[in-house]
Amino acid sequence: MEKCANSEMTELAAKTWLVIPLYNEGKVVYDVLKEVRKTFPNIICVDDGSADNSGQEALKAGAYLATHPINLGQGAALQTGISYVLQQTDAKYLITFDSDGQHRVEDALAMIAAAEADDLGFILGSRFLEGKAETGALKKFILQTVATITRLRTGHQLTDAHNGLRLLRRDAAEKIEIRQNRMAHASELVNQLLKTGLKWKEIPVHIIYTDYSRSKGQSLWNSVNILTELIMK
Template sequence: MESCALIPSYRPDGRLIQTIAALKEAGFERIVVVDDGSGAEFAPLFSQAERDYSAVVLRHTVNMGKGRALKTGFCWILARYPSCCAVSVDGDGQHSAESAVAAAELAEANPDALILGCRRFARQKSMPIPNLIGNVATRAAFFLLTGIRFADTQCGLRAYPPGVMRLLCNVAGDRFEFESNTLLAVRKLHLPVIEFGLEVLYAPAGEYVSTYRRAADSARIARCLLDFALLPLLFGLISSVLLLCFTAAGAAAALNGTAAFLCVLAGKLLLALVSPRKLLGSVYACSAAALYGLCFFLLCAASLPPAGAFALLLLPYSLVSFALYRLFNFGF
């Protein structure tokens, strides 16, 4: 499988040319650079890439984001070289050409997998503290909300075989959240993910410039993770409101248990209707609702008020319920 280096670039400096030169020397015959609306001031750098290194430069008139730049590159590569793998590389000199070659080799050996570069955090003494904190937080959020454990969710060095590219062209997200969305998408589609370790080269503190907007882009990434868990949260809220309304009158324990069963069943069945595996989701809905109703009945029979029983069951039941929802529908 042939490989093409893909570099999304916004307002670059001379390190873009250094990156392209290193990739050429490492054996990348095809290099695609996406100028993401950098403006006339940066045109000479892109022209130099075309003139001196025969790079293909695709241009956005305005800044559209890293995710959109990657998808622009995917579409161009698939149209011109449909059997070619794309290796995404940051244009600021962080990723070595050797790491890009390693990613390409893994993609050739695993043509159905997404290849992820993973920074070795213990060895990265020059990594900016905000980058380290952000990555640790994102990894933790990924695991808690989706059950997926990745060594690095934000590294820009990845290899996309053609089949994976075709699937990911339709993934939502135009900015940095696109890379997080791809991790959710490949697991939903049950595509394998292969991680490999690498070290990145950060510029000195005074020279390091990032286009990552910490507040706005972090919010976009958080939103894509919450969207993954939105339906379970929504239907869980519906069940909770119904339950608190029906048990507010202080009925007998048996009636409270029955109300708890029916309210939870309603929310679970609604969730099953919009889940990938509807039949399995329906069976799970009945089982989970019956268990919840029984626990609710026993707590009320022990003289605990309905609101107290609800509060006591809320956290453990929610955690177990969401974990089972992920397991049944996505196999996490």
């Protein structure tokens, strides 16, 4: 039975495309992609105007590559990647995944298993369902405030509205169009998904905060920007 389950999961992983925004991650993206491709062979990276060799490293690791000549923002990169998958492949699932090593393959596989078991149109990852998030106190407060605002505006119970690890079944992906290029895209994407009426759930995921990701020093400021943009809308 376990052997059959593993075989089925391998087939589902082959029907899944990872969409990975890429911006100045040349130092790590090759190693990240080589490891991820052991499980998920189909990856589209969108190089969003990187000033380094990110795109070349992604190609060297075996990913497909789309390129923005200038930096447009993560929302635009995600939309480019989603459009590519829908137009060029017969993927059953799309998973948005980070390029810096913070997301785990096992969490992505758990999303596919949950989608298959419960016939879900989309799944949102949450750092807070199990109470083990390694975020700082201020960042945790900001992100949970964002989730509360999203719950109040949409009527849907969320614990983590801005986690970059998400699964979209093909019919869910076909119903969204991200217009917000920068940090506000995450709220826009969640709102569009919730309006589809498709079955969904959150599942717990673990974010790996490496020395490299911490050294970029963007995480807390991004969270502040998300909250500011959401309140100003």
